[in-house]
Amino acid sequence: MSTQRLFANDSPLPTTPLRRSSASRVDALLSEIQACRVCEAHLPLGPRPIVRISPSARILMVGQAPGLKVHESGIPWNDASGKRLREWLGVEESVFYDPRRFAIVPMSLCYPGRGHSGDLPPRPECAPLWHERILSSLPHIRLTILIGQYALAKYLGERRQTTLTETVAAWKSYAPQFITLPHPSPRNQNWLKQNPWFDREIVPMLRKHVADALA
Template sequence: MKDIIQEIINHPSNKHHTQKGHTPIFTAHRESRIVFIGQAPGVESQKTLTSWSDASGQVLLRWVGLTQDEFYSSKKIALVPMDFYFPGKGKSGHLPPRKDFASLWHPKIFSRCPNIKLKILIGWYAQKYYLADLCKDSLTNTVKAYKEYVKMGYFPVPHPSPRNNIWLKKNPWFERDVVPALQKMIKKYLK
């Protein structure tokens, strides 16, 4: 992966980040069986150089039923967002990941991870990219239909941001029904 990391750092589209001393934030291993694909690192992740090192990460760990040590130390887990750099802030939260980023780098990274069995698609950006026309009309309906996607190796979930607490309150079925199914799949692939 070191050669891919260097290629990402040297790519002209990342010059702005490289000049600021930012490094691409993702982890992947040949042994990876599960990949978590979120939007992009947040400010805290950019500072700590660790994916999901903020309040969203704590919620995600609860949803997936893993400790920090299990989540970050297992080579069976890859953390590969749609963009490897914090995209900046917009009017209503973080800016979206750059549109061409995942299509350029994900195939290169995943070609080195032949054992991936499950891609957990965190949020609408990852779901739209990977599921494309198979997405339902909304994130809510896509997540509700998770069983359809599991057969294809995908598991859609909402973004665990505290900004989504209202969504979670309106959709109690997610934590009641979907989270246990997600935890069961994760245990299966981490054995």
């Protein structure tokens, strides 16, 4: 798979003008999110919501939950999973972390802690509490990328296929509104080896949709 970037540091920014009131509402919402303590009793390292949004964002990425490294750094997808995800998308870090282009909203905004075989699932309280309000502050989203089973379950509901693999393969049923992806975690390396069609078919399609959404 080629790792050529479609968008690099000199890519033009979206030029849609924003009214100051929109930015102010987003700032107020972010302040509320950072002050949230709803799940505090269930978070072993305490609350640290990780979310990046701007009213001019073109692409919404809905992932699972921050991992330990992301919790410590405060930077979403700042780990091996994020590196692979950016390769799939075909974008540089400077584009990926520009909230005017990408809104990054996990199913659980805080690190949920560690279980017996990896990180715990996203806290069930989080998405119902915040996602609708976050999405209402993002009027210019052209593409939503759903990453992993929890995002697929919430945003596709009964439209999901029986398995994650079948859902990813059925991308034409959801595009151009949604693109469905497996989690890019190194833990999913076996899945990628068992499904070579993903690199061959899905990644080029994903890059085209990303390019179109950012154009």
